[in-house]
Each structure stands twice: as C-alpha cells, then as structure tokens.
Amino acid sequence: MLIFPQLMAYPITKRAIQRTPVNVMADGRTDLFEDPDAASLAWELRWKGMTLAEWNSVQALFIAVSGRWQTFTFLDPVGNLLAQSENFTLSPWTNGALIQLTGGIADPFGTTRASRVVNAGAAVQSVAQTLAVPGTYQFCLSVWARTSSGSNVTLAVGNSAKAFALTAEWTRISFTASGSTFAAQLNPGASVDLFGMQVEAQIGPSDYKMTGSRGGVYSRARFAYDQLTVTAQGTDMYDAAIRIVNTEN
Numbered sequence: 601m602l603i604f605p606q607l608m609a610y611p612i613t614k615r616a617i618q619r620t621p622v623n624v625m626a627d628g629r630t631d632l633f634e635d636p637d638a639a640s641l642a643w644e645l646r647w648k649g650m651t652l653a654e655w656n657s658v659q660a661l662f663i664a665v666s667g668r669w670q671t672f673t674f675l676d677p678v679g680n681l682l683a684q685s686e687n688f689t690l691s692p693w694t695n696g697a698l699i700q701l702t703g704g705i706a707d708p709f710g711t712t713r714a715s716r717v718v719n720a721g722a723a724v725q726s727v728a729q730t731l732a733v734p735g736t737y738q739f740c741l742s743v744w745a746r747t748s749s750g751s752n753v754t755l756a757v758g759n760s761a762k763a764f765a766l767t768a769e770w771t772r773i774s775f776t777a778s779g780s781t782f783a784a785q786l787n788p789g790a791s792v793d794l795f796g797m798q799v800e801a802q803i804g805p806s807d808y809k810m811t812g813s814r815g816g817v818y819s820r821a822r823f824a825y826d827q828l829t830v831t832a833q834g835t836d837m838y839d840a841a842i843r844i845v846n847t848e849n
Contacts, residue, residue, distance in 0.1 A: 602664055602670070603661075603672055604674045604844070605658060605661065606738065607654055607658070608802070609645035609646065609647050609842075610646075612644070612645055612677050614679075615642045615644075616641055617642070640846060640847075641818070641845070642824065642843060642844065642845045642846070643676070643677070644843045645843075646841045647839060647840045647841070649839070651836050654838075662823060667827070668823050668825065668826050671822055672821055673732070673819045675733065675816060675817060675818075677802075679800075679811075680808070680809040680810070680811045680815055680816055681731055681800065681816045681817050682729055682797055682815045683729070683812070685809075685810055686795065686810060687703075688797075692729055692730070693727060693728065694729065695726070695727050695728065696719070698720045698721030699720075700717070702715060705795075708770035708772075708796075714744070715793070716791065717786060717793070717794050718790070718791045719787065719790045719791075723788060724754075724785050724786065725786055725788075726756070726783040728781055729797075729799075731781075731782070732780075733780050733801075735758055735778060735780045737778060737801055738801070739800065739801055740774055740800045740803060741757050741775050741797070742772060742775075742798045742800075742808075743755070743772070743773060743784060743794055744770050744771065744794070744795040744796050745764070745770070745794055745795075746771065747767070747792045749791045751786065751789075751790035751792050752766060753784055753785065753790070753794075754784070754786075755785075756785055757775060757779040757782055758778055758779015758781060760779065770793075772805070774804070776803050776804070782799050796808045796810070820847045821844050821847065822847055828840065828842065
C-alpha cells in the first residue's frame with residue numbers, strides 16, 4: 601500500500617472546491633446545474649522543523665508515485681476516518697450478530713442522533729468498522745458513551761483494548777493504539793448509549809466531525825506538483841509546504 605507517512609504537520613489548510621454551471625437564457629432566465637464530478641478536495645501541509653528522516657519519508661513516497669502521476673492513500677489530518685459515524689446500522693459497520701440497536705436517542709449535543717446498543721448475547725459483542733489503513737499507524741478512537749444500567753464499554757483498536765466505567769452522564773472516552781479495526785465492545789447483557797464514533801491518525805481526540813457515506817480515508821490522492829521544495833534550517837531541521845489533492849468523488 602502506497603500511503604502518505606504518518607507525520608504531524610501543522611498548520612493545515614483544507615479546501616473544498618465545487619463547480620456550478622450557469623446557463624443564462626435569451627429571456628433572462630438563469631438555470632443552475634449541479635456538477636458533482638467537478639468537486640475536489642485539497643490539503644496544504646506546512647511543516648516547520650521536520651527531521652531528515654521525516655523529510656526522507658515524504659520524498660520516498662514522491663519518488664514511488666512519480667510526482668503527480670500515480671495515486672496513494674491519504675488520511676485526512678483534520679477529518680474523521682470512519683464513515684457513517686452516527687449510523688451504526690449501515691455499512692461499513694460490522695456488528696455482532698446479537699447486537700441490538702435503537703436510534704433516536706438523545707445525544708450530548710441536544711438532538712436525538714445517539715443509539716442505544718444492547719448486547720443480547722452470552723458473549724462479548726461489538727460495533728466495529730475496519731479501515732483500509734496500515735495496522736502499524738497510531739490511531740485514536742473516541743466516542744461519547746453513557747449507561748443507566750451500570751454497564752461498561754471497551755474500546756478496541758486492533759488487538760489492543762481498554763475498558764471504561766460509565767455513568768448516566770455523557771462522557772467522551774478515547775483510546776489510542778495501532779490497528780485497522782476499531783470497535784466498541786459490550787459485555788453480555790450490557791446496555792450502553794453511544795454517539796459520534798471517531799478515528800484519527802494521531803494520539804489524542806480532536807473536535808468531533810460527523811461523517812456520512814464516506815470517511816477521511818482517501819485512496820486516490822495525488823501530489824499537486826511534480827517537484828518538492830524544502831528549506832534546510834539546520835543539520836536535522838527542514839521546512840516544507842506540500843499540497844495534496846483528492847481525485848475521487
């Protein structure tokens with residue numbers, strides 16, 4: 601898998617570009633048309649004080665994809681990598697066979713977008729999603745959770761997991777580890793309200809970003825230019841600005 605290296609690059613500018621064709625008729629009427637195929641996303645990453653090893657990892661990917669020619673996977677640094685972050689009944693969630701989901705539950709934002717999750721089985725069951733990401737990267741999984749039955753919930757990233765005791769108040773819990781499968785696990789008989797599952801390629805959670813049919817894993821990203829420019833500020837200190845564009849709708 602050709603994928604952009606996991607580096608902390610701030611500040612980041614993310615730009616969404618849309619196009620709306622306008623047709624002005626002879627009688628003065630105006631027709632507007634949606635052009636979803638022209639929509640695109642672009643990120644500009646501005647590094648200050650990169651190490652030589654970090655710069656070499658970016659340069660190695662640039663060489664491997666021949667600049668703008670080939671695509672690679674890019675993990676949105678300011679997005680939620682999961683899809684359908686509030687709709688656990690939809691694909692690509694893969695839930696335990698005895699997980700029962702009830703929507704329309706009051707959430708921590710004052711709306712009714714949370715879900716009640718009940719494990720009706722005799723073994724641990726989970727609400728899980730697997731992403732096409734390297735299992736060696738560090739990811740932070742976070743979610744709001746509460747219970748009125750004294751239940752616990754366990755957050756699992758890959759083969760690592762951490763259990764959390766819950767109360768009747770909404771609490772945002774998080775867990776960071778390496779892996780590509782992300783899950784909220786419930787013990788037999790447990791009943792927990794969940795809202796806003798999020799995965800980020802960093803060590804801590806940021807503000808929640810709701811997602812729909814797609815998350816922040818872009819498998820057909822490209823470098824925007826055919827050359828990279830870097831400034832050496834010292835023996836092991838480099839500054840660079842890199843623009844990446846998404847080429848899939």
